[in-house]
Amino acid sequence: MPSLVSEYTAGTLFGAALFAARVFAPSTIIAQMKLEDFTMVKAMLGASATSALFVHLADSTKLAPMKPRTPQSIGFFPYDGNIIGGSMIGIGMALTGACPGTVFVQAGAGLPSGMYVLGGGILGGLLFVSTQPSITRSRESRGSGKTNSELTIPKSLGVSPWVVLAMWEIMCLGMLQLLSGFEGSMTAAQSLVSPVVGGLLIGTAQACAIALTRHTIGTSSAFEDVGRWLRNVISGDSSKGPITASVLFDAGIVSASALLARFLLPAAAAQASSHSVSRSTAVIGGVAMAYGARLAGGCTSGHGISGLATFSWASLISVASMFAAGVLTAALR
Template sequence: MATTLTSSTIAGAIFGSALTLSGVYSPWIIISQMQNSNFHMLQTFLTASGCSTIAMILARKYGIAPCAPRSQSTLGMFPYDGNIIGGLLLGGGMTLTGACPGTVLVQIATGIRSGCFAFVGAILGGTLYSMAKPYLVSRSGSRGAEAVKDEPRTVQQYVGMKEERLVLVYEAFLVLVLLLAGLTERAENVLFPPVVGGLLIGVGQVASLVLTGSAVGVSTAYEQLGGASKLAWRYVSGSGEKSGSRPAYNSIAFAGGIVLGSWVLSQVLDFKVPGGEAPIAESTAILGGFIMVLGARIAGGCTSGHGISGMSTFSVASIISVAAMFSGGMGLAFFV
């Protein structure tokens, strides 16, 4: 147990350092991406995804980690309903907060004020989801279970293409998009170009695979925190069982590592927030953090879990979740 938590913390610290150096933790960077006025986030994100694809194939080939594609998240209404609805909420929360479930931890470590309020909302969102999860699972029922069981999980299963060929097509597509996005204006105060930042995040993925046997993902930590809070309340109030199963804490350790790694780096290096801090009201940050994490858990993953890790396995659920995330974020940015 202690060894697992230590490995998760170290992996989180490496990943958090990569997020910090890449600059994608900046509220301005994220909001500007949703407004389509700056593409630093997209360039970093796609580079990290390309690196992660290769890393996960090698990890699976050499038995380092299973790297299984994510299955759809269902609420029992229609296929991929959880991925779509959750992704839309996640993207909307990102626009309101200028953060994602992973980068909000870096914002706390680097002293970005709005990140602290977004974190409060994120904890509330994780707590609500942990309370509502039994109902959501029972609501989806056997219909949802059968849909997940029978539906193809990956793009290659849908189109009948070999994974090796699909990897080449995907990597070529990423290179093309990166070249086009590279023609746009560069963000201010970034330590590294977005491609370098993406490569560093790819290193963080490798560290997670080697140290924990799992791909990166952050939003589960908020659900675990919510479960721990619920358990503590039941213990104090005497309203529930004090024994029995206990929530896992590996994702919490990974999230704690992100904060630790980012904080240490911020003390060693003197750098400014890329693009400067965005003026985000406290109430907006709390609301955004709440719907961001609630959406991420409904979708079964966040920007890291679905975007960097899930898309790297060509998971259809992850691709749909990420598409919904950007649609929700950009759609809300159009109005606000």
Template sequence: MCAEALYTAGTGAFFGAGLTASRVHLPSVIIDQFQLTDFHMFHVFAAATGSSAAIMLALDKSGIIGRPVRSNTPLGRFSAYDGNILGGLMVGVGMALSGACPGTVLVQLAQGISSAKSTALGALLGGGTYVRFLHLIKKESPQEGTKAAVLSKQTISDKLEISEAVSYVFLGAAVTAILCLTGTRAGSFPISPIAGGLLIGLAQAASLLLTSGPLGVSTVYEQTSRYFLRALGNERVGKLSWPPNAIIFALGVVAGSTALVKQGSLPDVSARGLQIPTWQAFVGGFVMAFGARLGRGCTSGHGLSGLSAMSFSSLVAVIGMFGAGIVTRLLMKALDV
């Protein structure tokens, strides 16, 4: 158990350092992406996803670790992917409001960004609300056979009925197009976004090899809330997991980010860019974390890990995240919010 916790914390530290080095934790970087004024975040995301996909494919084909394809998240409302759709949309809106995603909130806390505490508090409340009221949100099927039929781990090639090779060609073409057809402010940060993305890809490799699981962050808000609600005597939260790997991983992210800057490997640019109002950060954190748990994944779980494993459910969620984030931010700009 001690070794498992150590590996989990170490993987979190590697991931936190990668997020910090790539600078995708800065609110200005996330907001500029959604306003379509700078594509630094897209470049990091593309490089990280492309390298993660190559790593997962190599490990899968070599028989070391199977590809961690993510299942869909049905709520029983209007589609077998309704949880992924609604969750993805909410994550995008929350990111556009807060200038953070569930993973980068932890790095923002480590770097002392002013809005981070409000975002984190909202995210914890969002995770707690999900835990407390999930039984009202998810419509259980009266027939177990029907319920099982809508829950599946389909890849993009399975769903679109194309070969696996073609799906990987499409992913490679998408990554190449993003890197070649969009631009970033050259020289704005110590390392290029592509290098930052590759560091995150290496963190993915560490996670798969050391913990046998892919990267993902948003579970920490649910897990922390479960412990808190159970301490208050709420039995509905169910059995608590031990060790609390999501919390250990999150602490590793904070430690890795802090260590990278404190040892002088990177300059501290935590004050760079715009400041998010307190109320906006809180609301954004709540919506973002609630949505991430509703869809069972965030930009790390669905975007980096799920999409790299070619999960169709993750493709649906990621389209919702970026689409909702862009629309939200453009509306805010048009309304001068």
């Protein structure tokens, strides 16, 4: 199957899973940051547990090498890019009720705020590629952002990845059990599937993506790709179009969401549209999320679902920063 077709197909499967899990609804994400509803965390735990299993099976069977996310630095100290970028993602999530992956579901489902967040994300991608040379020069001149530590938890501890995998699965199951009593404002009747089943669907979409594309899921690279194309167009060079593997993957998310929202499950899309986000907040939050995602080298999909599945330290730090900043922002609003 051609590469771009594989990316698009993988994107449609991932988009359908996100829609079914209902983690694309702005009210769900904002309520999570307010610690009023744990639908998002439950889905992420289910997705992480499932993804980790598939990722390590793919790696051990030599289907595809599953490379961990690497530390991102702007030169001050190791992982400062992950911390600052992750925090920007969390702030954007608390403001907009979207993340760099679910914004494509929102756009496909026709949520008004989603279109403005997507527009802000494109501006964020343009801003990132415009400032990237300065970030690189800062990192090279300071030379203090390098880390000699191992990239993953198993290598740092000197134990087998399968031991960490077993511990990870137990931890995810334990946290799901702990959170089972927190239903929040969402009910099972309002969702297509339970958050845990939604997470399993997202993890299964990860497995399909690996089989189709030979790499893990990530959505925020498209913002950088489109931003780079826009910068080239502004500078007078439009010889290379914006169609990349990442853009095709995200286009698949939009397509699947549009199909589900318009023809199969319009009630779910209508309910998700009930939460209002102002245009200015949506755009500003979108800029913060996209810029932060590229600064951190990944987003809730690349770090939260894929990166954690490889037990990457960079992903663990990025995700912790996302939720810490998101919860703080929600508390201060």
